[in-house]
Amino acid sequence: FSKVFERDLIQLPSKLREKVYALPGIMQASRADSTINKYCNSFLRFKKWAKEQGIEESELFPSKPLHVSIYLACLVQRANSPSPIVDAFYGIKWAHDLVGFNSPTDNQFVKNIMEGGKRIVAKPVQKKEPITVENLRCMYLKLFECNNLYNQRIICMVLLAFAGFLRSSELINIKRSDIQFLPDHIEIFIESSKTDIYRDGTRVVIARTFSYMCPVSNFELYLRLAGIQDDSEEYVFCAISKSGSGYRLRNREKPLSYTRVRELFIEAFTGIVDNIKVYGLHSLRSGGATASAVRGIPDRIFKRHGRWRSESAKDGYVQDPLSERLSVSKELGL
Numbered sequence: 001f002s003k004v005f006e007r008d009l010i011q012l013p014s015k016l017r018e019k020v021y022a023l024p025g026i027m028q029a030s031r032a033d034s035t036i037n038k039y040c041n042s043f044l045r046f047k048k049w050a051k052e053q054g055i056e057e058s059e060l061f062p063s064k065p066l067h068v069s070i071y072l073a074c075l076v077q078r079a080n081s082p083s084p085i086v087d088a089f090y091g092i093k094w095a096h097d098l099v100g101f102n103s104p105t106d107n108q109f110v111k112n113i114m115e116g117g118k119r120i121v122a123k124p125v126q127k128k129e130p131i132t133v134e135n136l137r138c139m140y141l142k143l144f145e146c147n148n149l150y151n152q153r154i155i156c157m158v159l160l161a162f163a164g165f166l167r168s169s170e171l172i173n174i175k176r177s178d179i180q181f182l183p184d185h186i187e188i189f190i191e192s193s194k195t196d197i198y199r200d201g202t203r204v205v206i207a208r209t210f211s212y213m214c215p216v217s218n219f220e221l222y223l224r225l226a227g228i229q230d231d232s233e234e235y236v237f238c239a240i241s242k243s244g245s246g247y248r249l250r251n252r253e254k255p256l257s258y259t260r261v262r263e264l265f266i267e268a269f270t271g272i273v274d275n276i277k278v279y280g281l282h283s284l285r286s287g288g289a290t291a292s293a294v295r296g297i298p299d300r301i302f303k304r305h306g307r308w309r310s311e312s313a314k315d316g317y318v319q320d321p322l323s324e325r326l327s328v329s330k331e332l333g334l
Contacts, residue, residue, distance in 0.1 A: 062103075173235070
């Protein structure tokens with residue numbers, strides 16, 4: 001920041017110069033932290049490549065369209081998916097937009113290189129299969145033991161994600177202070193999510209079903225086994241270690257990683273679904289969405305519960321049963 005605006009900073013009155021320190025932090029708040037990290041790392045990789053190719057610092061930023069095009073072409077030659085190409089394009093764009101420079105990514109030639117590269121390395125999107133209620137029943141019967149904290153953790157996570165249409169990032173970042181138990185349901189405050197660009201937060205409500213697979217009662221059991229107090233600020237889903245004949249939570253200030261939750265998911269559903277490779281954590285959100293759609297939940301309520309911003313995003317999570325798809329041609333009067 002100081003390098004880009006070095007000349008302007010020198011010319012500023014001293015009183016204004018003292019206020020400049022606040023600008024970088026406010027600029028970074030224009031995007032989610034995860035997005036900034038991704039864009040920043042992508043731009044730094046481009047910068048490293050440019051220096052290795054002998055490009056002068058003065059020509060590196062703002063970058064030249066031809067240099068960016070050659071970099072994208074190099075990525076195309078070794079990429080296995082469009083992601084590295086797209087990340088590089090938008091990382092370079094982000095860095096220039098951040099300080100108000102004209103971005104080389106606005107150049108039509110650069111855009112054509114990116115689109116061409118995406119087409120060359122593109123592969124069909126393989127969406128994960130949705131988990132069904134029957135899959136959940138089998139998982140529950142396989143794992144449930146009255147005082148087994150280790151098993152109750154994944155049971156609880158799976159049921160909450162399915163019933164609340166929770167993304168994995170939303171699930172693992174739940175804290176005890178985000179939860180409010182009520183007589184007929186639970187409210188979970190989601191501080192930030194993929195579609196909550198201004199981080200206003202939202203509340204997910206999940207009903208008590210009063211069955212053995214009730215997400216709320218299983219959550220209450222988990223919290224009791226874990227020894228998490230009602231007034232705690234700790235993450236709910238943490239690492240677990242063996243303690244004598246049982247288990248206990250450890251590292252309560254740190255949530256489980258995505259990788260670890262995925263491992264637990266695979267462990268729980270292996271032997272229950274036919275091919276575990278076509279299932280993932282997204283299968284829980286899409287499974288809950290599919291089950292709701294099949295049961296005729298009104299679109300408005302359905303969309304709000306899943307926190308989708310558009311109809312197309314919502315519909316992408318629903319897998320229509322074959323019987324419903326066949327009903328279209330059956331009703332044509334042929």
